[in-house]
Amino acid sequence: MDFSQKTQELIERQCRNVERKDFKLDKKKSEELILKTYDLFKLTRPKKIIWCKDIFDKKFVSSARSAWSAGSARSARSARSAGSAWSAGSADLQFTALDYDFNWYVFEFEYCQNPDSDKLPNENDKIYLEYCELLMQAKEVGLGYRVEWEDTLYLIPTPLVEIDEQNRFHSATKPAIRWKGGKEFYYLHGVNFEKKWWTKIVNDKFTPDQVFAIDNLEHRRIAYEYMDKSKMSKLKDFEVLDEATDEQGNKMKIIQFKVKNVDEPLKYLNVVCPTTGRIYFLGTNENKCFNAKYTSFGLDTLNHFNIEK
DSSP states (O other): OOOOHHHHHHHHHHHHHHHOSOOOOOHHHHHHHHHHHHHHTTOOOOSEEEEOSSTTOHHHHHHHHHHHHHOOSTTHHHHHHHTTTTSGGGTOOGGGBTTTTHHHHHHHHHHHHSOBTTBOOOHHHHHHHHHHHHHHHHHHTTEEEEEEETTEEEEEEOOEEOBOTTSOBOOSSSOSEEOTTSOEEEEETTEEEOHHHHHHHHTTOOOHHHHHTOSSHHHHHHHHHHSOGGGGGGSEEEEEEEEEEOTTSOEEEEEEEEOTTOSSOEEEEEEEOTTTOOEEEEEOSOSSHHHHHHHHTTOOOGGGGTOOO
16 A cells, blocks of 8 residues: 555654653643643643553542443543453553554545545544644653543553564563553563563573473463473473474474373474464374374364375
8 A cells, every 4th residue: 555755754653652662751741732632622621630650540440430431421532431441450441542543543644645636635634633643742752541530631651562573562671561650561472471470481490391381372382482492302201203394384293291290191283373483382182293283273184185294
């Protein structure tokens, strides 16, 4: 899709907001900018402003819940923004984020740059772009979230976020999401961990026995990725039963070993996901890689299809 140079610059500006390593919060400027959005739509400014440290602050949570319950026209925007605050422990607060609609900001901005001759931008388009620009500037000076309730505007700084090359929350050196003086969250390639688990994984403190005893598949996968693979040979009765190359050229193995407190050997298909590049260990009863691969998808063995590998 082709778009203008100005739109490209807007996208890069948005990316800088997400990828910045630090910022200095300017509360006064943030307040001025967000209050101008009220003026833009000829709304009465709230009488009071309260700053909260993060989206889990009790005052913020309480006001957002109240706004959602009220459902009045006056608090419609805040109510809608609060709607997701109670799912996943308030982790899904996209509606309260200043940049929630910034994808539409890009579309609208580009449309106004290159409009259809029979559908020219109108006054509403202009107002929407002014609104988004005010939110963008507020984001740039450190404001992240806002909710209004009972003539009070509750404001929260933006968190600092670390991402990997696939835009997943990720950092092996610090919290992937953190509010200064507030909550911190640890992620490795999009997978959330408690801090103590994250610390052990990134410092390779788990033994192979401990890694393969992890119940959560994604946690086990990430722990294995960070583990020194030479440790595998230390597993009791470690053995490679079969090796093969899949259709995409990725190596596959059937490995078998024993772990503490388990009488029977454990058998896994060690395989690479061709879509994501992630390395998985999938439990199997098969002794051949391709049979294990096909049965992992709920299909019969290759022998059923008269396919030889």
